[in-house]
Amino acid sequence: MIIKTRTKYRKLRLVFVFLIFGMVSAISYWYSFLRTEISCNDAYVMGNIIPVHALVPGLVTNIYADNTMFVNSNQILIKQEGHLAEESVQKSAAALAESIREVRGQLAQVNQAEAAIASLYVNRKKNSDNLQRYQRAELEGAASGQKVADTQADISVIDSEIVAAKALKQKDMALLGNTSLLNNPSVQKIKAEYIENYIINKRTNIYAPVSGFVVNRHVQVGQMLVSGQLLMNIVPLDNLWITANIKETDLKRIRTGQPVDINANIYGEEVLFHGKVQGIAPSGGSTFSLFPPENTTGNYIHIVERVPVRISLEENEIKNHPLRPGMSVTVNIDTRNTDKFETLTSTVSTKDLSYSTSIYDAELKVAESSAKKIMQKN
Numbered sequence: 001m002i003i004k005t006r007t008k009y010r011k012l013r014l015v016f017v018f019l020i021f022g023m024v025s026a027i028s029y030w031y032s033f034l035r036t037e038i039s040c041n042d043a044y045v046m047g048n049i050i051p052v053h054a055l056v057p058g059l060v061t062n063i064y065a066d067n068t069m070f071v072n073s074n075q076i077l078i079k080q081e082g083h084l085a086e087e088s089v090q091k092s093a094a095a096l097a098e099s100i101r102e103v104r105g106q107l108a109q110v111n112q113a114e115a116a117i118a119s120l121y122v123n124r125k126k127n128s129d130n131l132q133r134y135q136r137a138e139l140e141g142a143a144s145g146q147k148v149a150d151t152q153a154d155i156s157v158i159d160s161e162i163v164a165a166k167a168l169k170q171k172d173m174a175l176l177g178n179t180s181l182l183n184n185p186s187v188q189k190i191k192a193e194y195i196e197n198y199i200i201n202k203r204t205n206i207y208a209p210v211s212g213f214v215v216n217r218h219v220q221v222g223q224m225l226v227s228g229q230l231l232m233n234i235v236p237l238d239n240l241w242i243t244a245n246i247k248e249t250d251l252k253r254i255r256t257g258q259p260v261d262i263n264a265n266i267y268g269e270e271v272l273f274h275g276k277v278q279g280i281a282p283s284g285g286s287t288f289s290l291f292p293p294e295n296t297t298g299n300y301i302h303i304v305e306r307v308p309v310r311i312s313l314e315e316n317e318i319k320n321h322p323l324r325p326g327m328s329v330t331v332n333i334d335t336r337n338t339d340k341f342e343t344l345t346s347t348v349s350t351k352d353l354s355y356s357t358s359i360y361d362a363e364l365k366v367a368e369s370s371a372k373k374i375m376q377k378n
Helices: 002-034 083-140 145-176 185-202 315-320 363-377
Strands: 037-047 050-053 058-063 076-080 205-207 212-215 230-235 240-247 259-264 273-280 306-312 328-334
Touching: 037 306, 076 230, 083 145, 083 185, 083 363, 185 363, 240 273, 240 328, 273 315, 273 328, 306 328
Parallel strands: none
Antiparallel strands: 037 240, 037 328, 050 230, 058 076, 076 205, 212 230, 240 306, 259 273, 259 328, 273 306
């Protein structure tokens, strides 16, 4: 009786072991070949982080934005001391006015030379007519030969004066060239210097290139800035996406356009975000690392590579439940109907406002308009 009982329990244990082995095998097979979702928790919220740099050297006098504050595009962030820049603008304005007057003077000299030449030709014609009369009168004995000689000498002097006047005119025209007052090279040079100083003066005030939240402020009042120095960053939170680092063994089933369910650690299971695969990076994550792997040595250890996959987020969902770049998320990519989606495509767009800024578009036109007013006054 005891032997039969032991035999029965031994058989049950074997059945239980085989059952467990079968269940593990079935789960492994499903996970490897039949699973329709790819899950990844090595995923993070990403966004455009816009740097704000000093455009010109200067001393900081006012700071109008700090960390966590929301700023609008073209809103002033920092003001620098601008006395020297303003003086440079005034100096350039005076130089531009002086240049305009010099060119006007050169144009007047050309007109004066032309008038002098015309007057000399009139005088020459008068003397030529007189010479003909004197020569006829000399033949008749009514005029002396001295009168004829003096008139001929006067004509020679006038010819010399005409040559000198023409040379002076050529000199003035050489300075002017075939240009007018507004497109004269010397005027254009001073005008360009004025516009440059005008823009430099305007750039002592630093404005927000895009709308977003201020982060990573470095600048302090009284700090001396240099061109290109990073002052702060602006992060727009209305255009975010997910970068999921997918194992290369799972990548073969991922296509652009596949739907994705996303859970953010900040909200847990309570909030489900939705998105789509926008594109797959053309290289593995280690390709651009600071120290790329060196596999030419004898000690080689194979590590499964991960490839970044970009996933979109719906704007209305992140508006209701805000996310921030750097937050961790878990993504579940639906890989069913793989054949309906394309592989080497991307739906990423750069039409969002965080990809461009227009705050500098008008500064050249304003500077040119200011220069034009100075030129018109002089």
